[in-house]
Amino acid sequence: MENLMDLPAMESGQTLMRLENVSRHFVMGEVIVEALRDVTLEIKAGEILAILGPSGSGKSTLLNIVGGMDRPTTGRVIYAGEDLTRASDERLGRFRRHEVGFVFQFYNLIPDLTAWENVEIAAGLVRSPSSVARVLEEVGLADRADHFPSQLSGGEQQRVSIARAMVKNPRLLLCDEPTGALDHRTGSMVLSLLARVSRSLGSTVVIVTHNTVIGEMADRVIRMRSGTIAEIITNPDPLPPERISW
Amino acid sequence: MSVLGRRIWRAYRKSRLQFLAVALVVMIGVSTYISMNTAYYNLEHSRDVFYREHDFADYYFHVVRAPYQVIKRVQALPGVDMVTGRVQMDLPIIRENGERGTARLTGYHLPMDKEVNRIQLLSGRMFDEDPSGGRIEVLTDPQFAAANRLNPGDSLVVAAQGREVTLAVTGTAGGPEFIYPMKDAASLMPEPENFGIVMAPLNQVQQVLGYSGQINQVLIRVTPGYDPEEVAERVEKILEPYGNLAGYPRKDQLSHAMLNAELEGLQKSASSLPAVFLVLAAIIQYVMLGRMIKTQRREIGILKALGFDRRSIVLHYAAYAMVITVVGAILGIILGIALSSVISKTYAMFFNLPQEIGGINVKAIFFGLLSSLAAGAAAGLGASRGILALNPAESMRSEPPRVSGRIWLERWSRLWKRLDNYWRMSFRTVWRNGWRSFFAMIGVMFAAGMLIIAFFADDSMDHMLNRHFTLEKSYDYLVRFTEPVKEYEILNISRLDGVIKAEPLLEVPVRVSFGGRKEDDVLLGMNPGTTLKTVFNVDGELLAIPEDGVLLGEITAGKLGVKVGDQVTIETRMQSGVSQEASLKVLGINRQMIGSESFVSLKQANKVLRESRIVTAVMLKVDPGKAAGIEKELNRMTGVSSIQSRQRELAGFEKQMGYMIYFVVIMVSFAAILGFAIVYNSSIIGFGERQRELALLKMMGFSDREMGGLLLRETLLQSIPGVLLGLPFGRMMSQWYVAAISTEAFTFPVVVYPRTYIISAIIGVLFVLAAHWFASRGIRHIEPSELLKNND
Structure with a gap:
């Protein structure tokens, strides 16, 4: 398989990714930790999905599996009809490269590259990226393009990291506590941006957070507890991010 | 084992190859020091003892023909401690296969005990002044005997006074003037097949050469306190009527001059080469330890907070460097002793010294150990001095984020625009690391320069031989x-x-x-x-x-x-x-x-x-x-x-020149180890610092090869200039070396063939790539999910 971009296109609302009875065990010395237990979940194309839960509830493990950084111990992972359950490291690498964009709590920009270059290096990974200028424009940082991460505020850095994820036109945008290190106003701005990306690119946005309020902007909310899905709530009327507060 | 001791032990196990690489550089420094100084001390000592015990002449006088009695007048001169009159002459050797050779027939007055330049029997038995059957008994130098397969009982035929004279060989002997038995200054190298020292009783020699009661050489020992030149002038006056051909002091005696030049060169290399390795080993340790302390700020803070005093923490880190040094020094002592026996054996092939010149020299080992420990201690204490300044609360905070910015190269925007982001990243990283990159470059420069030094003598000799024997x-x-x-x-x-x-x-x-x-x-x-x-x-x-x-x-x-x-x-x-x-x-x-x-x-x-x-x-x-x-x-x-x-x-x-291959192989391996250690250490530090960045790239979908390529760019940016600078630097060092060992009578041109530069550059690039490969092996173990570990 040359690359995963040749996977079939999908209409909004179709199933983009399916996890079937996924469990993940870690062997820690002589103890087996069950980080995920029998999780079944469908992620739909174009939706905003919030995964909520306290520390240790398994949300990071779930994100690792969804993001192609880890494989389940048992169960299956299907992405756009392709079975990723036993995919090779290389294949998972290609999946992340072409299909997934990541946004982290602590931005993780490359300090030796300017904002522009940080976005550009991601653009270089895919065949038909968006224009670097346009995504920087979209996140409102066109005039800061020449700045290094150390010269940008936290909010600005997070916007660069969103631009970096967007520029690849990924079908799956995974956000790990995207507002965790930001103040309320900046965090709200970042969430608006994510909502806009979801709408304009048609990307599926998965936000992992322990901040329950963020669930109000999501189409669906998954509550995790002790490695299992406690409940899945469908939000018929998500709030625009500007209107939620914490 | 104390808690801190256990920490050190774990640190070593975690970075085994890094530890080994630095220890090997220390080893090279110590072993070169020990082997060269052992060879130097032993050679010098052996020479001095030989000279003293056999009363090596201070002054030589050659005359055409003088009565033996003339030495009585020389002996009477003030300042003349001992005097020997003898006949010495080069005679053609006649061999069955028709090949010619030269025998330097030298007559010895018996009994020999009051004579200058006495000889020492090495094998067989002493010649007899008046053997039965009217034979003429002789001893030869051991190289000549070996090259011509002469054993006691064999005979040697020479031409003297127009007739063939058969000499009966009774064994081999050496003397202080025959340590390096070379025919004349023009030959520059001994040819034991065709030139030999043949020693016989004076009366026999006089008879064979038609010198009855006469001599053609006078050798003196000058009484301490007298000016040898003044004494020589008085002797020359006495010898004037007898066709005074030449008078020269010991320093112009060929064997002595050659041995001295060798000793001088050895001493100069013995004092400079090991220092280069020890200083570079210290710099590597300094950088390595400095980095370790930086990444362990938090742990240092915890140790301080727990109540460990500063001194024991500083000593703890300094001990890390010392253990590396001690391991390197022990390996160095073992290798040094082995190498000094190789060097001594090589010298024994060229120089006729009766004493075994191998053997362990405690002085060399002691100073080798001492200087390596001093370098290690300096690196350890220098690097850990920053710990003192840290206060516990401050050091428990994580290190502030890296600040990067534009570098000077970006001013050439035309060039900069052509570079892709990987190169830009690498340039900025290398530049940001400043001193560390600089040290790496300098280290590689030394390693590459050493390659040139390893090869240049061969090139120079080849050039000289080529010119001499064709032009x-x-x-x-x-x-x-x-x-x-x-x-x-x-x-x-x-x-x-x-x-x-x-x-x-x-x-x-x-x-x-x-x-x-x-x-x-x-x-x-x-x-x-x-x-x-x-x-x-x-x-x-x-x-x-x-x-x-x-x-x-x-x-x-x-x-x-x-x-x-x-x-x-x-x-x-x-x-x-x-x-x-x-x-x-x-x-x-x-x-x-x-x-x-x-x-x-x-x-x-x-x-x-x-x-x-x-x-x-x-x-x-x-x-x-x-x-x-x-x-x-x-x-x-x-x-x-x-x-x-x-x-x-x-x-x-x-x-x-074939013997030079040993020197070349040893130097090239030393240079390669040095280069490897420097590049490996620098790369592993760079790799360690950028775990997070590499995890990010992996998460974004970069393949291991692409990430390796990124690290390789950084490695190349600091080491390729090092290799390139190393080539002219090596030539310069060769020039200094030749200038240092040159004497009025002996020098040679420094010639480095283009081929040598190319070979050195290739070897340089190879050790850089090998070090990079070893250092970046860890890429495949990087887990992108580590990035998410801050929360949950």
């Missing part, structure tokens, strides 16, 4: 006569079947004086237009043999301070005949790659000798197919004293 002389044979003959007599030789060309030569030993100074030299008379020997000036340009005037040798000219246009006085010192004097104008200064001679026209040489048309040698160009036959014919001629074959001479040199 400076192109004859096939140089045939010397037992005494001067008329020029037309060489027709006998030039008419031999297969001789293509024969050109005459008149070799006149002379003393050249200028401005109150005197130097011994050899004047070579040849016809202008001679083709079988060519003369060049110091710039390598061809010099024509002038009708009158002299082309003085560079070394003689240098010692006398003579310039072109000066008038020098020439005093001849032929074995027979009266000494003649002439004044000649210096028309040029000549340089020879090997040896040193001064050139005049054949006519001029005859004029100086007040002779006409005499020659002492002939140079031959022959048909290669008929060479063997010609050689046989020449060997049969009684008037021929020696036949020098250019081919054999060259082969002898090349055989000697």
Whole structure:
């Protein structure tokens, strides 16, 4: 398989990714930790999905599996009809490269590259990226393009990291506590941006957070507890991010 | 084991290869120090003992012929402690296969115990002054005996006074003047097959050579406190009537001068080479430890908060460096002892010293250990001094984020725009790391420079041999006569079947004086237009043999301070005949790659000798197919004293050069280890610092190869300039080295072939790539999910 971009296109609302009875065990010395237990979940194309839960509830493990950084111990992972359950490291690498964009709590920009270059290096990974200028424009940082991460505020850095994820036109945008290190106003701005990306690119946005309020902007909310899905709530009327507060 | 001790142990296990790499550099430093100094101390000691125990002469005087009784008058002079009169003469060796050789027959007055330059029996038994059956018993130097398979009981035939004399070999012996048994300064290397020292009782030698009751050499020991030059002048006055041919101090004695040059070179390398390794090892440790302390700020804070005092924490980190040093030093001592035995064995092949020159030298080991520990301690304490400044609360906070920015290169926007982001990242990283990158570059520069040093001697020798044996002389044979003959007599030789060309030569030993100074030299008379020997000036340009005037040798000219246009006085010192004097104008200064001679026209040489048309040698160009036959014919001629074959001479040199391969292999491996250690250490630090960045790239979908490529760019950015700078730097170091070991009489040009630069660059790039490969092996173990570990 040359690359995963040749996977079939999908209409909004179709199933983009399916996890079937996924469990993940870690062997820690002589103890087996069950980080995920029998999780079944469908992620739909174009939706905003919030995964909520306290520390240790398994949300990071779930994100690792969804993001192609880890494989389940048992169960299956299907992405756009392709079975990723036993995919090779290389294949998972290609999946992340072409299909997934990541946004982290602590931005993780490359300090030796300017904002522009940080976005550009991601653009270089895919065949038909968006224009670097346009995504920087979209996140409102066109005039800061020449700045290094150390010269940008936290909010600005997070916007660069969103631009970096967007520029690849990924079908799956995974956000790990995207507002965790930001103040309320900046965090709200970042969430608006994510909502806009979801709408304009048609990307599926998965936000992992322990901040329950963020669930109000999501189409669906998954509550995790002790490695299992406690409940899945469908939000018929998500709030625009500007209107939620914490 | 204490808690801190256990921490160190874990740190070592985690970074085994890094530990080993640095320890190996320390090992090289210590082993080079120990091996070179051991060889130096042992060689020097052995020489001094040998000189002292055998009363090596302070001054030599050669005369044509003097009564033995003359030494009584010399002995009576104030300042003369001991005196020996003897006969020494070079005689042609006659062998069954017809090949010629030279025996330096030397007579010893018996009993020997009050004589200068006594000899020591090495094998067999001492010669008898009056053996039964009228035999003549002799001892030879061990190299000659080995090369000619001479055992006690074998005999050796020489030509003396126009007849064959059989000498009975009783064993081998050595003497302080025969440590490096070389025929003359022009030969530069011993040829044990064709030249040997043959020692016999004086009375026998006198008889064989027609010197009954006479001597041709006087050797003295000067009483301490007297000026040897003044004493020598008085001795020369006494010897004046007997044809005083030459007088020279010990320092000009060939064997002594060669041994001294070797010792001097050894001492210079012994003091500089190990220092380079130890300093670089210290720098690597400093950088490595500095980095370790930086990443362990938090743990240091915890240790401090727990109540460990600063001193024990500093010592804890310094101990890390010390353990590396101690391991390296122990390995170095073992390797050093092994290497010094190799070096000593090599020296034993060239130098005749009765004492075993191998063996362990405690002084060398002690100082080697001490200097490596000092370097290790300096690195350890220097790097951990930053700990003192940290307060616990501050150090428990994580390190502030890296601040990056534009670098100078970005000002060349045209160039910068062409670079992709990977290169930009690498450039900025290398630049941001400043000193660390600089040290890495300098270290690689030293390693690459060392490669040039490893190879240059070979190139220089090759260049010299090439020039000397193809340009400076192109004859096939140089045939010397037992005494001067008329020029037309060489027709006998030039008419031999297969001789293509024969050109005459008149070799006149002379003393050249200028401005109150005197130097011994050899004047070579040849016809202008001679083709079988060519003369060049110091710039390598061809010099024509002038009708009158002299082309003085560079070394003689240098010692006398003579310039072109000066008038020098020439005093001849032929074995027979009266000494003649002439004044000649210096028309040029000549340089020879090997040896040193001064050139005049054949006519001029005859004029100086007040002779006409005499020659002492002939140079031959022959048909290669008929060479063997010609050689046989020449060997049969009684008037021929020696036949020098250019081919054999060259082969002898090349055989000697074969030993250089050991030196080259050792130096190249040392340089490669050094380069590897530096690049590996620097890369592993860079790799460690960028775990997070690499995890991010992996998460974004970068393949292991792409990430490896990124690290490789950084490695190349600091090491390729190092390799490139190392090439000219190595040439410079070679130049310094040659300048350091050069003496008035001995120097050689530094030549580095383009091929050598290319090979060195390739080896340099190879060790850089190997180090990079080892350092970046960890890429495949990087887990992108580590990035998410901050929360949950």
